[in-house]
Amino acid sequence: MVRVPLTADEIERGRRLGDLLRTARGAVSMVEVATSAGISVETLRKIETGRIATPAFFTVSALARVLGLSLDRVADALTEPPIPRDVAS
Known part of the structure; x- marks a missing residue:
């Protein structure tokens, strides 16, 4: 199975996700x-550094929780x- 390369937008979103999670984690x-x-700690490290730019939804939701x-x-x-909140509904 060949994996399609990530787009620049996907890579940027992964970076922003990592920044958000790292900031929310703080000193924990x-x-x-x-x-x-x-x-795993390695998975979290890869998400926070953007090396896993498109983690599974369940992983993101567990981290958010x-x-x-x-x-x-x-x-x-x-x-x-x-997205404005009134449009996203």
Whole structure:
């Protein structure tokens, strides 16, 4: 199976996701967050650094839950420009 290369937009979204998660994690250890989310520390590290630019939805939702982020907040951070709330409904 051949994997299609990521687009520049996907790579940028991955970078923004990593920045958001790293900021939300703050001083909490990667081990604590990864364990609570049910993923490996290496997976969290790769997401935070943008090396996994398109993680699975369930991974993102588990991390959002552990970090106290709403999925709306995550979506807003990854949408360029942000979608107005009255249009997104």
